Amino acid sequence: MFDHRKLGRELGLFDTDSLIGPGLPFWLPDGAAVRQSLEDFVRALERRAGYRHVYSPVLGKRELYELSGHWAHYRDDMFPPLSMGDSDDDQLVLRPSLCPHHAVMFRSRAHSYRELPLRMAELGGMYRSERSGVLGGLTRVRAIQLNDAHIFCTLDQVAGEARGALELIAVAYRAMGIVPSRYRLSLPGPGGKYVARPELWERATALLVEVLDGLGVPYEEGVGEAAFYGPKIDVQVVDGAGRESTLSTVQVDFHQPEQFDLHYVGPDGARHRPVMVHRAIVGSVERAVAQLIEQHGGAFPAWLAPVQLAVLPLGEEQDGAARELAARCLELDLRAEVLGADRGSLGARVREARLAPYQVVLGPREVADGTLGVRLRDGRRLDPLPAGEVLARIERQVRAHTVELW
Numbered sequence: 001m002f003d004h005r006k007l008g009r010e011l012g013l014f015d016t017d018s019l020i021g022p023g024l025p026f027w028l029p030d031g032a033a034v035r036q037s038l039e040d041f042v043r044a045l046e047r048r049a050g051y052r053h054v055y056s057p058v059l060g061k062r063e064l065y066e067l068s069g070h071w072a073h074y075r076d077d078m079f080p081p082l083s084m085g086d087s088d089d090d091q092l093v094l095r096p097s098l099c100p101h102h103a104v105m106f107r108s109r110a111h112s113y114r115e116l117p118l119r120m121a122e123l124g125g126m127y128r129s130e131r132s133g134v135l136g137g138l139t140r141v142r143a144i145q146l147n148d149a150h151i152f153c154t155l156d157q158v159a160g161e162a163r164g165a166l167e168l169i170a171v172a173y174r175a176m177g178i179v180p181s182r183y184r185l186s187l188p189g190p191g192g193k194y195v196a197r198p199e200l201w202e203r204a205t206a207l208l209v210e211v212l213d214g215l216g217v218p219y220e221e222g223v224g225e226a227a228f229y230g231p232k233i234d235v236q237v238v239d240g241a242g243r244e245s246t247l248s249t250v251q252v253d254f255h256q257p258e259q260f261d262l263h264y265v266g267p268d269g270a271r272h273r274p275v276m277v278h279r280a281i282v283g284s285v286e287r288a289v290a291q292l293i294e295q296h297g298g299a300f301p302a303w304l305a306p307v308q309l310a311v312l313p314l315g316e317e318q319d320g321a322a323r324e325l326a327a328r329c330l331e332l333d334l335r336a337e338v339l340g341a342d343r344g345s346l347g348a349r350v351r352e353a354r355l356a357p358y359q360v361v362l363g364p365r366e367v368a369d370g371t372l373g374v375r376l377r378d379g380r381r382l383d384p385l386p387a388g389e390v391l392a393r394i395e396r397q398v399r400a401h402t403v404e405l406w
């Protein structure tokens with residue numbers, strides 16, 4: 001495996017600058033292409049699974065986080081409040097999570113039991129006040145873009161929703177070519193950092209155990225790894241240095257619906273309290289892309305690759321045809337790059353294009369015949385095919401979000 005910090009810089013995917021600040025990476029065009037493809041994929045996956053997307057502000061009043069419990073249990077990881085005036089009412093904080101905003105958004109409208117499970121998703125920003133000494137790459141950052149969602153549902157629906165979230169995680173990992181190292185059932189440890197009501201913790205834990213047992217996936221318990229408001233299933237991955245971290249998570253929460261006094265109207269016409277299932281499919285886009293870089297060494301699955309088709313004209317005479325081919329790719333929403341003869345010998349350009357999943361050399365014969373001899377990244381060489389057929393095939397592989405090249 002690879003080190004994403006080194007490779008990310010070498011491949012021009014992302015970088016940091018001391019003037020912007022440590023832990024605040026910026027995404028260069030090639031890295032942004034990877035990230036955007038991942039975000040588009042996740043949003044489409046969520047839409048098909050019945051999620052509705054929302055947007056909420058990255059700031060909120062301190063009071064919001066006092067109510068959610070973050071202020072009492074999570075303050076060390078939060079940036080100090082921004083003071084807008086001279087009273088506490090005017091203190092704004094950069095949010096450490098999206099949950100409180102989504103709870104308030106649920107509360108802003110009346111809900112019937114017929115709307116449940118209500119799946120609210122947002123790829124949104126959140127912030128963590130890490131000390132500058134530990135910051136680096138995409139995994140220890142101060143600004144995080146989280147692939148978050150909150151499912152408001154009845155107690156009876158919790159297990160099904162948690163199972164559905166784990167199934168989406170499996171679909172996403174298959175597409176990304178990521179293999180989880182293990183599943184962890186994260187439980188509270190000793191100490192007062194968890195909110196009270198032991199009977200609710202037991203009930204939430206029993207539901208998650210039921211889901212894990214039902215799926216038949218092996219898991220281990222992680223004592224002291226729970227969120228302060230509830231237990232969770234963590235999907236663990238191992239990075240290039242052999243370190244394990246959590247990429248995806250599914251959590252059951254009885255606490256925040258109480259704190260925010262959430263309710264829906266049941267079939268009996270009375271008010272009932274929903275449960276909140278928190279879940280992240282690919283976790284944060286920062287950590288997901290870091291994992292993709294380390295796992296694939298920059299040779300991303302075709303749907304994520306910054307350059308999907310590398311076009312290498314043999315000489316200057318084929319330059320025009322190469323540009324035409326790249327323009328056809330653009331029309332199909334495929335990312336192509338022309339590496340012209342001015343960029344060095346053919347051998348040097350083939351080496352430069354080695355991470356592109358599809359590579360074609362355009363010589364006089366290909367231009368005359370309208371064919372392409374495709375070279376796949378894994379070394380396979382295909383017989384010449386009509387250009388239209390090749391592009392249609394590449395388009396199909398990209399749309400299928402598969403790790404298979406052909």
Ligand SMILES: [Zn+2]
Nearest residue numbers: 097098099278
């Ligand atoms: Zn949440």
